[in-house]
Amino acid sequence: MTSLTPTTGLTPEPAPAGAPPPPRAPAARSQTPRRLGDRVFSGLSTSAGVLILITLAGVALFLVTESLPVLSADAADLPEGGFLDYLLPLLFGTVLAAVLALLFATPLAIGIALFISHYAPRRVARTLGYLTDLLAAIPSVIYGLWGANVLAPYVVPTYGWLEANLGFLPFFTGPVSASGRTILTAGVVLAVMILPIMAAINREVFLQTPSLHEEAALALGATRWEMIRMTVLPYGRSGVVGGAMLGLGRALGETIAVLLVLSASGGISFNLIGQANPPTIPSNIAAQFPEATGLDVNLLIATGLVLFVLTFAINFAARAVVARRAEFDGASG
């Protein structure tokens, strides 16, 4: 191996010392793969990268192969109405719960992020930022236990009030669920769950606002809110959108919290506080899978494939939004 004597400094093998660096650079590079250690190490790390490609291809492949029997199965073996009729209420429930969660969480996440980044005293802000990071790490089964035991009983009177006063809206028609374990409660629990991660993303983007922009606004006599509206919010907009979509992806795929909170029995319905709530794809899989056999397993895996494609599309869009922001930043310096 090479000797590391500081006096000579250079690699002993290639061209003599004192040759001009530019022509030597390619020669030196072409030497590197010849070393055994380098070959082994670069081979190992490259194959790790390739393994990720294979894994993801495997996820798609295995899910598809296990879903195929559903498509070729007899209509008699499938639930009534075939696969689509089975899937649609699930898809509806999944999207509804996730969209509700996003509706609650997005404004709150912006508020929290602004509070931490621009309102709280700096010393407090660090602790608060750390606290939201901690909360993002709490396992979902704990959120589920809390939602089912604490939140659901607590919101029942509120749902009664909603029915009495806003019952003319299709969302709040009775009869109200006595347990409170409705799709609206599931949406609230999901919102609480995705709040820390969304707030963390928003906080990061808001903190990246160039301080020259902020100081320029303040120097022109803007109040704090005007400064935020003119510099922080426009700068962070695509970051907020990207964060919201990542939150949506999480809410779509959340399993155990929804399973614990939601008492699912119904089909497609916009009634948010009723007794018959649509199930969601992941909670349905988790509920049915332990007992499922035969074609039912394939059916559940097929719904999982649909969920995979859905979250993939959402995440893809989110990355595109965030990436566009990055390009924009690069252009503006």
Next chain:
Amino acid sequence: MTAPTSLRAAAPEALPHDTRPLPPWVPFAVAAVAVAVALALRGVLGSGPVLTTILAAIVFAVLLNLVSRQVEGSRRAADRTVTTVVSAMFVAAMVPLASLIWTVLTRGSGRVDVEFFTATMRNVIGEGGGAMHAILGTLIITALAALISVPIGMLTAIYLVEYGGGGRLARAVTFLVDVMTGIPSIVAGLFAYAMFALIFGPGVRFGIGGAVALSVLMVPVVVRSVEEMLKLVPAELREASYALGVPKWRTILKVVLPAAAAGIGTGVTLAVARVIGETAPLLLIVGTTTSLNLNPFDGRMATLPVFAYFSFVTPGARPEPALDRAWTAALVLMLIVLSLNLVARLIARRFAPAGGR
């Protein structure tokens, strides 16, 4: 609209020099009035504590806006209102989270006893029993997942930063790592099940399957954090090492990785914390059991999150003891996750390079 849309529009009615901002005691006085109003309304409406608080906040925001508008002008009034709203949003968001932690602490502390950590659920009906089998199962499966994902994740990150060089494969891997970050945990569980069902036949349940499912979730987190850390290592360090004639692989092992060690340790710890609480994939591929099973290659294993889930969903004839066990399992799980986060934080602080922020 009185609120100016831009500074240019605001210039004609800029903040007058002669108006002074409100004296600092005014917001407190307004707050006192708001609380009084809300309490008075409570007598009339019979509202609960939450509604009273909300009412007080609304009254405070409106009153302060009106007072400020009279004394300071509409722009400062809007600023004060937004300050109130943002602070109120923060408090409102903290309430459920505080309630969650309080509930887990109070209800979970009931079964923090020796039996919970030393007994299994074998032949236990009703009171007693413990989660030793579930705690050990969680530790075994998570350790296996870390054993699989940390080398793969680190090597992939090394490939991306040191060897990929922005080539086509590197871009594809970066993209797919992003995609993997978004895989729902239940899909990871389905993947592990589908793969092992093809090999071992349908109905397969064992611990290593859970470790594989968790790895699918853990690898992208490890790749991301290690990649970030490797990028932070200054190029000068590498160049100095190359200039001394050190081969690239030794440079990576002896110079780059040690320089990034603290960040990598933090990232890996956080990745473990992220997957240790996963329930859904383990529910599918590992199942659960009441007895101790330490062999991840054979048969069902109990894990802490799944134990908490089943204790709550199928509590049995007398639900109370099972519910207590579920909450204590949740508490133990939360403490594990939080202490992992603390450890990560400590690693980052203790081993941070000198001069770093």
